[in-house]
Amino acid sequence: MDSLLTQHAATASPSKRRLRGAGDAAPGRVEFGRARRSGSARDVLSVAGLDRFFGHAAGAVDHGGSKNSRGVEDVGTVRLFVGLPINSVTDGAAVNSARGIEAGIRAVKLLGADGVELQVFWSVVQPESPDRFSWAGYRAVADMARAEGLSLRVSLRIHGSPGGNVPKLPAWVGSAAATDRDILFTDRNGDRHEDCLSFAVDELPVLGGLSPLQRYEAFFRSFANAFEDLFESTITDVTVGLGPNGELRYPSYPPGSDATKFIGVGEFQCYDKYMLAQLRQHAEAFGQPLWGLSGPHDTPRYHESPDSCDFFRDQGGSWQSPYGDFFLSWYAGKLLSHGDRVLGMASRVFGNKPVELSAKVPFMHWFHGAKSRPAEAVAGFYKSNKKNGYSPVAKVFASHGCTMVVPGMDVCMNKQHRSTGSSPDQLLVQIKNACRRHGARIAGENASLVMTHTSSFSRIRSNILTTERMRPSHFTYQRMGAQFFSPEHWPQFTEFVRSVVCGEWDEDDEERQMAAAVSGSAKAWEAQAV
Amino acid sequence: MSAASWSIPAIPRAVPPARGGPHAPGEPFLVPARPRCRAAPRRLRLGRGAGGVVVARAGAAQVPVAGSGEAAAVVFSDKFPLRRCQTVEGKAWVRVDAEPDADGKCKVVVGCDLEGKWVLHWGVSYDGETGREWDQPPEEIRPPGSVPIKDTAIETPLEISHSSEGHALHEVEIKFDKDTPIAVINFVLKEEGTGAWFQHKGGDFRIPLSGSLKDKDSSGAKQGDKLEGSNAQPKETVPEDKGPNRKCISQFYGEYPILKSEYVENSVSVTVTENSETDKSRVEFDTDITGDVIIHWGVCKGNTMTWEIPPEPHPPKTKIFGPKALQTLLEQKTDGSGNTISFLLNADYSGLVFVLKLNEDTWLRNVESNFDFYIPLTRVDQIGSTQEPRKADEHKLDDKSSQTDGLISDIRNLVVGLSSRRGQRTKNKVLQEDILQEIERLAAEAYSIFRSPTIEIAEDSVYIDDPESVKPACSGTGSGFEILCQGFNWESHKSGKWYVELGTKAKELASLGFTIVWSPPPTDSVSPEGYMPRDLYNLNCRYGTMEELKQLVNIFHQNGMKVLGDAVLNHRCAQFQNQNGVWNIFGGRINWDDRAVVADDPHFQGRGNKSSGDNFHAAPNIDHSQDFVRNDLKEWLCWMRKEVGYDGWRLDFVRGFWGGYVKDYMEASEPYFAVGEYWDSLSYTYGEMDYNQDAHRQRIVDWINATNGTAGAFDVTTKGILHMALERSEYWRLSDEKGKPPGVLGWWPSRAVTFIENHDTGSTQGHWRFPYGMEMQGYAYILTHPGTPAVFYDHIFSHLQQDIARLISVRRRLKIQCRSKIKILKAEQNLYAAQIDETVTMKIGSGHFEPSGPINWTVAVEGHDYKIWEAAS
Numbered sequence A: 001m002d003s004l005l006t007q008h009a010a011t012a013s014p015s016k017r018r019l020r021g022a023g024d025a026a027p028g029r030v031e032f033g034r035a036r037r038s039g040s041a042r043d044v045l046s047v048a049g050l051d052r053f054f055g056h057a058a059g060a061v062d063h064g065g066s067k068n069s070r071g072v073e074d075v076g077t078v079r080l081f082v083g084l085p086i087n088s089v090t091d092g093a094a095v096n097s098a099r100g101i102e103a104g105i106r107a108v109k110l111l112g113a114d115g116v117e118l119q120v121f122w123s124v125v126q127p128e129s130p131d132r133f134s135w136a137g138y139r140a141v142a143d144m145a146r147a148e149g150l151s152l153r154v155s156l157r158i159h160g161s162p163g164g165n166v167p168k169l170p171a172w173v174g175s176a177a178a179t180d181r182d183i184l185f186t187d188r189n190g191d192r193h194e195d196c197l198s199f200a201v202d203e204l205p206v207l208g209g210l211s212p213l214q215r216y217e218a219f220f221r222s223f224a225n226a227f228e229d230l231f232e233s234t235i236t237d238v239t240v241g242l243g244p245n246g247e248l249r250y251p252s253y254p255p256g257s258d259a260t261k262f263i264g265v266g267e268f269q270c271y272d273k274y275m276l277a278q279l280r281q282h283a284e285a286f287g288q289p290l291w292g293l294s295g296p297h298d299t300p301r302y303h304e305s306p307d308s309c310d311f312f313r314d315q316g317g318s319w320q321s322p323y324g325d326f327f328l329s330w331y332a333g334k335l336l337s338h339g340d341r342v343l344g345m346a347s348r349v350f351g352n353k354p355v356e357l358s359a360k361v362p363f364m365h366w367f368h369g370a371k372s373r374p375a376e377a378v379a380g381f382y383k384s385n386k387k388n389g390y391s392p393v394a395k396v397f398a399s400h401g402c403t404m405v406v407p408g409m410d411v412c413m414n415k416q417h418r419s420t421g422s423s424p425d426q427l428l429v430q431i432k433n434a435c436r437r438h439g440a441r442i443a444g445e446n447a448s449l450v451m452t453h454t455s456s457f458s459r460i461r462s463n464i465l466t467t468e469r470m471r472p473s474h475f476t477y478q479r480m481g482a483q484f485f486s487p488e489h490w491p492q493f494t495e496f497v498r499s500v501v502c503g504e505w506d507e508d509d510e511e512r513q514m515a516a517a518v519s520g521s522a523k524a525w526e527a528q529a530v
Numbered sequence B: 001m002s003a004a005s006w007s008i009p010a011i012p013r014a015v016p017p018a019r020g021g022p023h024a025p026g027e028p029f030l031v032p033a034r035p036r037c038r039a040a041p042r043r044l045r046l047g048r049g050a051g052g053v054v055v056a057r058a059g060a061a062q063v064p065v066a067g068s069g070e071a072a073a074v075v076f077s078d079k080f081p082l083r084r085c086q087t088v089e090g091k092a093w094v095r096v097d098a099e100p101d102a103d104g105k106c107k108v109v110v111g112c113d114l115e116g117k118w119v120l121h122w123g124v125s126y127d128g129e130t131g132r133e134w135d136q137p138p139e140e141i142r143p144p145g146s147v148p149i150k151d152t153a154i155e156t157p158l159e160i161s162h163s164s165e166g167h168a169l170h171e172v173e174i175k176f177d178k179d180t181p182i183a184v185i186n187f188v189l190k191e192e193g194t195g196a197w198f199q200h201k202g203g204d205f206r207i208p209l210s211g212s213l214k215d216k217d218s219s220g221a222k223q224g225d226k227l228e229g230s231n232a233q234p235k236e237t238v239p240e241d242k243g244p245n246r247k248c249i250s251q252f253y254g255e256y257p258i259l260k261s262e263y264v265e266n267s268v269s270v271t272v273t274e275n276s277e278t279d280k281s282r283v284e285f286d287t288d289i290t291g292d293v294i295i296h297w298g299v300c301k302g303n304t305m306t307w308e309i310p311p312e313p314h315p316p317k318t319k320i321f322g323p324k325a326l327q328t329l330l331e332q333k334t335d336g337s338g339n340t341i342s343f344l345l346n347a348d349y350s351g352l353v354f355v356l357k358l359n360e361d362t363w364l365r366n367v368e369s370n371f372d373f374y375i376p377l378t379r380v381d382q383i384g385s386t387q388e389p390r391k392a393d394e395h396k397l398d399d400k401s402s403q404t405d406g407l408i409s410d411i412r413n414l415v416v417g418l419s420s421r422r423g424q425r426t427k428n429k430v431l432q433e434d435i436l437q438e439i440e441r442l443a444a445e446a447y448s449i450f451r452s453p454t455i456e457i458a459e460d461s462v463y464i465d466d467p468e469s470v471k472p473a474c475s476g477t478g479s480g481f482e483i484l485c486q487g488f489n490w491e492s493h494k495s496g497k498w499y500v501e502l503g504t505k506a507k508e509l510a511s512l513g514f515t516i517v518w519s520p521p522p523t524d525s526v527s528p529e530g531y532m533p534r535d536l537y538n539l540n541c542r543y544g545t546m547e548e549l550k551q552l553v554n555i556f557h558q559n560g561m562k563v564l565g566d567a568v569l570n571h572r573c574a575q576f577q578n579q580n581g582v583w584n585i586f587g588g589r590i591n592w593d594d595r596a597v598v599a600d601d602p603h604f605q606g607r608g609n610k611s612s613g614d615n616f617h618a619a620p621n622i623d624h625s626q627d628f629v630r631n632d633l634k635e636w637l638c639w640m641r642k643e644v645g646y647d648g649w650r651l652d653f654v655r656g657f658w659g660g661y662v663k664d665y666m667e668a669s670e671p672y673f674a675v676g677e678y679w680d681s682l683s684y685t686y687g688e689m690d691y692n693q694d695a696h697r698q699r700i701v702d703w704i705n706a707t708n709g710t711a712g713a714f715d716v717t718t719k720g721i722l723h724m725a726l727e728r729s730e731y732w733r734l735s736d737e738k739g740k741p742p743g744v745l746g747w748w749p750s751r752a753v754t755f756i757e758n759h760d761t762g763s764t765q766g767h768w769r770f771p772y773g774m775e776m777q778g779y780a781y782i783l784t785h786p787g788t789p790a791v792f793y794d795h796i797f798s799h800l801q802q803d804i805a806r807l808i809s810v811r812r813r814l815k816i817q818c819r820s821k822i823k824i825l826k827a828e829q830n831l832y833a834a835q836i837d838e839t840v841t842m843k844i845g846s847g848h849f850e851p852s853g854p855i856n857w858t859v860a861v862e863g864h865d866y867k868i869w870e871a872a873s
Helices: A050-061 A064-076 A096-112 A136-147 A171-179 A212-225 A274-285 A324-348 A372-380 A390-399 A423-437 A455-464 A490-503 A509-528 B220-226 B382-384 B390-394 B402-417 B425-450 B452-461 B498-512 B548-556 B627-643 B661-669 B694-706 B716-727 B777-781 B801-813
Strands: A077-082 A117-119 A149-158 A183-185 A194-196 A234-242 A354-361 A403-406 A444-445 A473-478 B070-095 B105-112 B118-126 B147-149 B152-155 B157-161 B168-177 B182-192 B196-198 B207-210 B253-277 B278-285 B296-301 B318-323 B325-329 B338-344 B350-359 B362-366 B375-378 B484-486 B516-518 B562-567 B583-585 B648-651 B673-674 B712-714 B752-755 B788-790 B822-827 B833-838 B842-843 B857-863 B868-872
Touching: A050 B105, A077 A149, A077 A490, A096 A136, A096 A490, A096 B425, A117 A136, A117 A234, A149 A212, A171 A194, A212 A324, A234 A324, A324 A354, A324 A372, A324 A390, A354 B752, A390 A403, A390 A423, A403 A423, A423 A444, A444 A455, A455 A473, A455 A490, A455 B516, A490 B425, B070 B362, B105 B182, B152 B168, B196 B253, B253 B375, B325 B694, B425 B694, B484 B752, B498 B516, B498 B548, B498 B583, B498 B694, B498 B801, B548 B562, B562 B627, B562 B673, B562 B712, B627 B661, B648 B661, B661 B673, B661 B694, B694 B712, B694 B716, B716 B752, B716 B777, B752 B777, B777 B788, B777 B801, B777 B842, B788 B801, B801 B857, B801 B868
Parallel strands: A077 A117, A077 A473, A117 A149, A149 A234, A234 A354, A354 A403, A403 A444, A444 A473, B484 B516, B484 B788, B516 B562, B562 B648, B648 B673, B673 B712, B712 B752, B752 B788
Antiparallel strands: A183 A194, B070 B105, B070 B253, B105 B168, B118 B152, B118 B182, B147 B152, B157 B168, B182 B196, B182 B207, B253 B278, B278 B338, B296 B325, B296 B350, B318 B325, B350 B362, B350 B375, B822 B833, B833 B842, B842 B868, B857 B868
């Protein structure tokens, strides 16, 4: 099982990008999809950027020849997506609130977004049997995006999602889990995560004679086939769901709770029999068979403070002991090899498609102050030998040409309880460093709708419009719904998008000249206005 | 430039002079279409692919060109309005005549020698008052023509007199008793033509009279300065020194310079002619501005707006200004009527950009775009070929995205078609606004859809209409089995005795199965139809006298029908004008004044609160937020219930005020049945009615909810959707996304009063007429569906009567009521079918349909494109 860092030769080449619809292709645009600045009118045009667009349109006509070189710079241009409702499709065949989605898509298109993001659930596509896929509902949504000329980022989700009436797992997977409860993640109490298959069974034939990985692959391939025609025109990004909430992590939150809302330490999830068996095996190989009998005994409960038990104590906690290192390395390694397996499979499936592959990591910024990084540790990110827990993950992502989606670009320090030692800034820096070191691209999402703290919008803006090298390749604002369009949120969001779209344009000189040319008259006018 | 076709000059009160160059009448005149136009054809190919600018261009016109003997073709000719601000200096003066005249009055004269419509805005302060507040001057000293403004000031117009030199003077005299208690007269001057105020030091003028001059600072010696208007220092003051502490009126005269800014309108004409022999363009400028005029100009190439200097030779009297511009002094015309110049330019420039300079401080630019003038030097049609023709195909793409793309491609076309970036700013702004509005609309639509699950929940718990139990009658529903007849049309007032005529039909209406008749608005009214009520207690109107009305109600009651009165509560016409000449003083038993009028309608100068709804603009809108108004209206409604015998109300224009007040009125007048007219526009996208009208019906439902369900509302949504469904054979519109009826009747059937026509939509007004020939399908729908159906008078007394009668009889026989259950069976292109309760199945549309299932269905009624079955018992 230690093949986790195997290099996959045939990884998707991130630079193999297609041009969007033929009519759109601006001459000379060869790089990376949709560089907003040098793109065609259709891509560029947005309300906020209209004035600016003028300059570039004119420029494009004049210096068409110089655009190839410019395209390279533009690789870093952030594409802006908006997430579609998580429950856009819940029964495979029909679109919920179709008219709303259509209107919403059109609205964000006019606003200047580059695309929308659609969560595609395994449980919705294959609800009843492993042999039947129903794509009609998702297809209809994808067609709406195409009709508007928007890009589509598809998030393939193999684990359940809290809320939104989306089934957790396909019914037939559920019944397999009913016969063998241990294929589900299990905590120390023996409570199961009904929405999440254990990573330990990835390659075991527990689902009707096939392994989950094979089933995932069938799901991915079916998607690739069903949407074959859209890969050239609409689908620009495929995000592979690697775990709960689509993130590469253990479901370290209490079973049945909402992964997105839990900010406690959490617990290790290694108590299903398959995980335990692997732990035992690993301990024996390590020469410490006693270490493999169970998980650590001195960890806090889900909501307890990391200091309440010995394991995560800053001073002399067991995490620093050889046992701690043994266990945490193994635990994190299991996560990593799961990620590697699924990404490897995904890059085989989508390797020949003109899409940017990406996957999401958790943004566990709470208890970041504690030396042991307890929240990260139970989620499977182990800071070993002073190495950032995201570093090996970034390496795996890079090896598959996979972009790392960081879902916390809106999180501000002031929003967090200080008691949890949260440090979103540091965490973001660490993730970026890890990605830069290993050459993985990053992309962003927001953790939640920005309802109260508009400072979150400026935070997103600074995160995605940064001039540093680790500029996200795309940012997805999550997510459309009633609140999103509510009068409390929508105007601020509009403002945000306009500022982002505007902010991308450089101040051009002509503009200034023009101002100068008329400034004399402008002044005269002001002076005379009584 | 062409910008004028869709941009509105932002400067108020200055109408641009009529434009249009010297093109000959009848010549083809290329005018750019509005790029925002949403009607088909949506995709305008504005200057399609043209590298040149979209311009207004005259055909071969008679242009005075120097050397016009050449073979010259006019490339461009236009006359641009110019507008500049000019200040006129004048003076104002204040004179206090301390000596009483023959009547024993002293007087203050305020005057001004500038032209304009001057108004003195003034108030007084009394002895011992220190605050800054003014009081209204006492009646006796107000000059004639004064108009009170709020409670603190009045406005008196200055009158025109003529000075000895014949100049027009504006003066006003205020006369007062010598022993007046008034300490100070405060004023500012206002010029109504421009709306400008003239103050001093940002404050009021003060004319101290007497009495208050107790402290030394206010001594008479300083009175001249005390006319606190020191922004402009008095030019001369002639105070009569009366010494300190004298309490008498001081003789005084003071003058103050005033500066008034005016807009001055001029124009500049630019003509470009092409000279095929010399391959040069001749540009001619001509302006009616006198004095020195300089054009500050440059030329540009291609699509750019980069100013550059053309090669020499330059026109005479040209200076090079900076690296990019030239300044050329125009030649004064010999007759002194302006300036002109004409010079040749190489033809390889695409355009000329310029602004006018009058002096160092005065520059004039394009009034319409608020930017530099842009003059194309090349013909538009010559440049068109430079763009890749490929773009054209792009537009044939998808049709699904046509709405968004239509808009976007409009913009793109515009963008592509323009070379003048500067001149087009305004257009972009307008377009941006347009897109933003579209975005807002879409967001609102999305919002209404995404949040609709909560509506459903509310609907189930709050609005619930339980068909199992017949609810007790309430004013929102009546018995639940009501069938309404609108007992008049737009012409009914003409006979002068409609009450009598309608009375003769009472028996017939009752026998047809109607339970309620809606009678016309009964009050004294400015308009004969009754919807502009004046004296609410005067019930003699064009429909008949109050006695006849009482008899009418009586007759219907004898026939077992209820009668609704048409109550117009939103607005009321005034009987009298206030001092400003505005009609906002009411008469009759409810003799309100402007306090009863909402404050936010500028036409009627109300002093009430802001309106709680939309304004009806033709008459003063009543401010229902005030107790006295509501009490008077309640009393009136109760009076009509008692005196006339009305059983309930049809409430006119309830959009105009909050539904909560209607609840008040209903609870006070306890009607048997009430229905409100909440009529606003459905959602359309590019002229196409949207499938989802949830936002529209939500507004109606919100109103009903505000009335607490004490009144129903006309189901305008259903009417609108029926229009589309029938007219265009789009019967799928008749089922919403949840498989329910798409109108109010799908959400709150017991409060939905369905109708297909009324006196406004049909009759002789025809504002929104039901698709002709399809009325019976409409009635087949509303008379079989839940809700309370209303049938229009014109339809009852027409060839449709028998068909309608059959439908009504089915409805009554099968006991369909306002809360009946409905299940939509089909909603397709040409067919709509539904089952109501367990007893009725209906279909409309040309498509074939037969009910199936275990029930044995027999045809109850059949007609053109509609059919109704009942369950055989």
